[in-house]
Amino acid sequence: MQIELLSNSVDIGKYLKNINVDSGGVAILSLKALHYIVYIRDLHVGAANILKQDALSVGADLGVPRGTVVAKNPYVNCILIATARQLQTLSKKELAQPFGLKEVAYKLQEILKVKKPSHAEVMGVINANDDSFFSASRFKENSAIEAIERMIEEGADIIDVGGVSSAPNSVHVDKAEELRRVKPILDLIQAKRLYDRVKFSIDSYEPLVIEHALMSGFKIVNDITGLANSEVAKLCASYDATAVIMHMQKTPQIMQERPEYEHILSDIYSFLSSRIQEAEAFGVKDIILDVGIGFGKTLEHNLMLIKHQEHFLTLGKPLLVGASRKSMIDKISPSLPKERLGGTLALHLESVKNGASIIRVHDVQEHVQALRVQQALMNI
Structure with missing residues (x-):
């Protein structure tokens, strides 16, 4: 057996196809391999607590300031860390949530649509x-x-x-x-x-x-x-x-x-x-x-x-x-x-x-x- 650590910047879809993963699996695993770090400023503290729980429920996480859980400050800055697949799920979940989370959901959907150019x-x-x-x-x-x-x-x-x-x-x-x-x-x-x-x-x-x-x-x-x-x-x-x-x-x-x-x-x-x-x-x-x-x-x-x-x-x-x-x-x-x-x-x-x-x-x-x-x- 041999174990190799691959770079995070590889075209993961290409590697998955090379080991003969089926097309559905390639799509799912590719989304899991792509990570996002999203900085959210001035989020309502109620929204932050909801988003924190929703993120954890899908395997993602939200970094929040100390005191957020007891609403120490009315608005907080947060950092969301998630895979593309988790972000996809969260963007749907937050559409039904209060405190401005619908706007967060729309922005997450915008982020998911971004494709970097293949040529400069x-x-x-x-x-x-x-x-x-x-x-x-x-x-x-x-x-x-x-x-x-x-x-x-x-x-x-x-x-x-x-x-x-x-x-x-x-x-x-x-x-x-x-x-x-x-x-x-x-x-x-x-x-x-x-x-x-x-x-x-x-x-x-x-x-x-x-x-x-x-x-x-x-x-x-x-x-x-x-x-x-x-x-x-x-x-x-x-x-x-x-x-x-x-x-x-x-x-x-x-x-x-x-x-x-x-x-x-x-x-x-x-x-x-x-x-x-x-x-x-x-x-x-x-x-x-x-x-x-x-x-x-x-x-x-x-x-x-x-x-x-x-x-x-x-x-x-x-x-x-x-x-x-x-x-x-x-x-x-x-x-x-x-x-x-x-x-x-x-x-x-x-x-x-x-x-x-x-x-x-x-x-x-x-x-x-x-x-x-x-x-x-x-x-x-």
Whole structure:
């Protein structure tokens, strides 16, 4: 007899099929192998006591503060730990319970519907400005086209072109100057029909610039303001373009001045949820979400958002993460932007593992290779 300890990250269904478990058993056992940790804030203490007993009755558990059983506080924070199968049973049980547990049940059902993407796309970065924080990403006209063609050969799925730096303390640039910077690149992309070879994204929140890009064959609008200007939403709708809605606290000029949140995950979730509703009201059909790593966040905020990407999948949209060579890496391992490739790869691979569908990068070839290796490991 031989006994082997398998990784929790294996495709358990594949292993069960390999030992010839029947199809019904594969489905049941796969649900038992998948575990969830659900943080519930401000739950009525009566609901917490009911949920605790219901969780125990199905083999799950609920972590509650001391004094909950005697209702020491009217509302408590709890942590539910359950398999997918247990969560499924609980979501049905709580539909008939009082104290707001019906809402908990609906949320558990949303969580159960989440499916992590099986593949992540690589978005290469082209900056048409002189003040981007990473100098190797700055290009003009013909050099930009050469870089784009190289990124395509290296395996990029999307190329993101921008003319204004959004780094902390960056200088504001007016829309005419922004268009002047990017127009030669947009025109060359259109003339060479490069949009037939790869998807293009315009990194802008100025309608003047965005419309020129969309007329040049671009299909994605990457808006760091999260569609704050309704004219951008209207353009996305009229050109049937995909909108990337990003979260940013304040503006690039002041966003890193003592950023604060009540609850980082819930606060950004609420923002993205409201912006999705607004965008869809304007007729935007395809939406990608970006939690905005480095845009008004501390190091801890950024790490929390990368670690818990899966939380945002319940919004039902693909997720983009852009942590490439950002200063958060320097706070963990002191380094200049040109020395942060290793840290970037670690952050992006973790993001993909936790649910990201797109990663925005300065180093296409290295990321394509890293993702292929990660995918091979996940398929074992």
